[in-house]
Amino acid sequence: MLRRLPVSLLRSGMGGVLLVFLLVILLPLSVYTVFQAVSSASAEEEADELYRQQLETVLFSVNQNSEDVTANLTSRINGAYLRFSSVNELAGRLQQIVNETGFIYSISIIDSLGRETVTVPSGLMPAASVETYTLITGSAAVKRLFEYIQSGYRKVETFSGKGDEMNFVFVADSHDGTHALCIISFSLQKYISSVLGPKIRTVAGSRYSMLIRHAPSGVRVFNHGDGNFTPDAVKPLWLLSDYEIGIKASGVTLTDAVKERTAMNLRLLILLNLSLMIGAFLIGYIIRREMKLTKLKSDFVANVSHELRTPLSLISMFSESLMLGRVKSDEKRNEYYRIIHGETDRLSGMVNKILSFSKMEAGKKTYTFAELSLTHHLSRIYNSYEYHLEQKGFTSELILPEDEVIVSGDEHALEEVIINLLDNAIKYSTDKKFVSVVLKTEESKALLSVTDRGIGISKEDQKRVFEKFFRAGSSEVHTTKGTGLGLSIVRQIVESHKGEITVLSEQGKGSTFTVILPLIQ
Template sequence: PLKKIIIFLVIIILLPVIVFSIFEISSLNNTERVIQSVYTKQLDAILFSVNQLSEDITNGWINKTEQATFPELNKDSQDLKWLFDETPIFTIAYLDSIGDKKAEVIIKKDSLLVQQEYSEENLREDIRQLTINNFDVLKRLFVYKQNNYRKITPVKSNRYNDATVLFFLSADSANNKVYALYFNSEKFVMNILAPKLQEIAENEFVLSVFDKKQNKRIYSTERSDTVITRQQKNLWLIPEYSLGITLKGSSIEDVIQSRITFTFIIIAVLVVVLIAAGILLIRNINNEVKLAQIKADFLSNVSHELRTPLALISMFAETLEMDRVKTDEKKKEYYKIISQETARLSKIVNKILNFSKMEAGKIKYNFEQCNLNEILLDISNVYSFHLKNNGFTFSIEYAEEKLLLNADKESISEAIINLIDNAVKYSKEKKEVKIKTGVEKEVGFVQVQDFGIGISKEEQTKIFEKFYRVSTGNVHNTKGTGLGLALVKHIVAAHNGRIEINSQSGKGSTFKLLFPLINENIGVNNV
């Protein structure tokens, strides 16, 4: 039944959470897809405008280049001067054909470009490699030319990270020259595209250009570096660069992300609360079931404990009443048994009554000065015969000094007797009980040791709980109420004392009750 209750509670708790989570996640995913679609269309429109501008600009470069180099190169041309001074172009090269191994190279006169890395030799080698690597692409330029369309093909330079190379063919049908314009990619973005991007963005968007290979932002219409751009597409003219778009301020993506985070936090908190409530509820149900079982075992044990002495008393009393016993010696034996069983019955009833008072908080202790040795001596006078009669070796080692306590004599006696009773009940082959009193760090103690079945480490923290009985070994072969040690704990606590236990399964147990002593000059010592 408990397992069914637990399964039912788990379903009741988790089912609404699962349904709610699925609904929220589905709703968020749909919203995000719509936003991404809107962004993509907006970015496509902006990208088209930027690419159109790039194409118009490069067509102007191409025309100026042809004017400066056809029908032959004019290094003093104003067009050539304009290309180097007003544009990001730093090198113009051309080949008579794709297979031409030696390109004509014109380098911008610049102190930074005359270094060895920008030498004519290095540039020719770069062009040669580019024509080899992009041979098929360059061949298609001739197909376009035959159809009266001049195609521009941008290619990333192999040698120069900051350069893009534009390949195109001469517009003259009789001229098959292949041109290559080297220009600085970053300068093109900053000097030419930036004003256009700023115009498009206005106060609505943040447009950014990224270098994908170096994973860095080249330009942004918003100066802040904290702007996160999720929608990006490649630029036509500079393939290694991408254009990104996001809304100014808190973007819709941020709002969606915030909502997703908030929703998941709510779901997580709800799940944690429900699980915690479920665990608490299941634990309480489990504890109640265990308590019900413990109470049932307690009633069974108490019934057995009461039934045995009552049966003996009834049997021997009936035998005496019917005058079936002929000798006085036998009668005395029967009377003694009846007396012993009556005392045993009285002890069980008193234990239950004391426990009931303890639970109700109605136990009253009469504290007075008493000697722990004298309390133990009184117990010995009553119990030594009983123990020896049951085959036990019984010994007491008294402390030499007086062990004066401020205590309820009857309660201390009851606590010690409970420990002795347990020692007797749970001793098997070796029937021996040792009791000792003494002083330890100015604290008085009484110690009861047996050599019985012992108690495991796991059980030692639980044995002082009400109704609890050790669940392993052969302890259940011995009947008991499960109240004795709970009463001992209550009595010791009421006297500001403490209990120490040293036990191993199969090797016996030692219980030590420690109480504060009365110092006649100082008062009561603390435990």
Template structure:
């Protein structure tokens, strides 16, 4: 393993790092002048969009000043506001002013809809609300904050601007004002001159609605989205944004055009090298893990074979030398030898079966069989073994037949392996439950124990070849690491599925699902 990591680091240092260093050098070759030009250009565009926002803010504050002056004038308020706003500002649809119990609503003659006092009472902050108090605090500190919200009425979109009104000497009043306008008309009629002024022939300035890729207004007949260099939010129009770019190719692209191709090739090469190195390291690591598992398997199998062979040899020698004092003792020795030889046979059969399946030489029968009958037969044959091991068991079979297609002996081997595991890994609570049920066109067999359980991090690997948990109580149990791998392979051959639920200290549930044969 140490040699593996040494070679891996050598590969990284010798191949990947030089290419990364060269790519970094190419990036650094962009001159300071080019970087400064790019930065100045971006700042200039930001400043232009800022000026558009500032202009729109100034326009609205001019309207508010008109409303405030009209309220302080002796002239008829309605006539004054109507003349100064509605006549010269086609985007303004309605004006609302609330002062104590007095309310004023003025509607443009061009407006095709009108909003009532109920609408404003719902939309504007209540004088007793925290939001109203915040607006007053802003105003008292010299900042007249404008609340902006967009709403739809019919098939049209409107903008509601609300604010606390000031007196001529800029003191805070109890008046709450609101302006309803058409945002797109505001952009096209009121702000278009500003767009043209800042754009001249050098830039393209556009305004977009957030849910539409076509501009509401642009200083150019057509806009190439790739030429947009900077976008900014519209301060007063939450559903719109500003964009600015050049009529042709962006300056940034021109500045960096000479490096794009080289850097693209380098980055692609680095990516391929990185992927290749990753795949090589992963495959080597996988092979090394498999080699380690095989080595552990050989060690475990050697131990598994050595123990019964040693017992058989010892008892055979004792019997041969006639050192057994009684017939009962002889019978006990014979039983032990028979048990250990059966254990040897089981290990050898498991290894042979695994070898056949691993090489694709195992042939399975495809008979019509009843899962209930197989489970009942295996559990019946296993009852004596369970009792001698001190286990109690529950067998619950489906009331309906569970016809499936498969190899009876192979499926029996699956259940035997699961029962062996349940016995092997149960220590304090020796209870096993075997069930069959019918569900969702599946024949389901479950084996549940209350043993030591399997850690969450190892559950995905328990069905791999030669895998054995290397830490905890599971590591202390004997085994070859083939049992669950055989289970998985047999179930896969039967087009079934195996699932595991386990919690350390509480036990495990293995669920086997077979496709039901249609009656």
């Protein structure tokens, strides 16, 4: 019970640290990330709305400028009509207006009875066609213009003509008790280039790209800034009903900047969350590993204590019997001496194993590498160990290649590897007592295999069999004496020789451990 207490304390303490980490750091950060995602979406909507309002303000200013220019034009024509004393005088004033604007084809004034009062051609093309006059004067829109003027409100209507021709139509104020219909026939392209173009270039500058296009067909009649861009906002031109004006910010827009910053913030937060989650996972993994290692160490101490106590008890008991003269026959005394000698060797082996492992863990284990005949070395160890195998009731075999197998290694360390593997083969064999030791070469490597027909190792335990302090979970293993250090020491020695060790095993059928070392060519 006392041995388990530190493990349980460690488990509860480290588990508490992990829980505090999750609750204090990871949970608030996750909540903040969700909050940022929601608020970022709202910020993007606000930025997008602000951006569209900004674009619409620019479009409004262009439309307003167009209306102001046209209102000024109609006001001048209306003033000329109100103050004229003769048709020639009126024609002269209208011609002056035509000359100053540069986009007007002609100005025609028709009295309320439908009679043409005056038409001033600009010289660019003949006055508006008869068909256009007929269309304009007979339309319901013109009738409404007369109704508007009688209510004290002047409105301008736009009519399309032939080709590039467009017409502004309005009703002039009363002259001698009559109202007159004014038709301003003008070039669309010249109107755009001389009225809308300068305003667009002024308000857009290099910050915006703008276009004017024919709404039904999508054909562009004016472009400023980037080439074939797609506008973010489009509005109809107030005075040119079949045409619309579009706009898009050049370069990075406010919305794009907000989206980019939001995306960057979210990416960083997600990355931070992932890092913390990975950190939490690693902390949990380390805690679990340390808990397992602590348990293994605790089991190791308990196991070693038991392993040491058994031979010490036997040595104490038999030596006491010998000292007190209780053993009368020489045969019995010799048997006691053999037992004491065997248990002493066993104790020495355990202590040496623990010391060797301790040096390896502390990084103080040193090796003396030299050119070594693995064939001769293995043969010598096997011959000295064969008697021990026979005493345990084992049948064994040693298979060596015809040619010498030369490796670079530490003689004593490799001897420890071979003896550990042979000890394991003996310890974990039950009814079928057979051990095979095989040395062979493949390509540039030496393969030393030790095979038994013992209890075998499960697939799950094979993954951990070389871990320090590990002992398989089967009942046969727990009834077998051992420290759980042998195979861990073997692996460390083999890896120090730039080699590797593998295991092939099946429960109930035995195991084969193979040490692979590089050859000296």
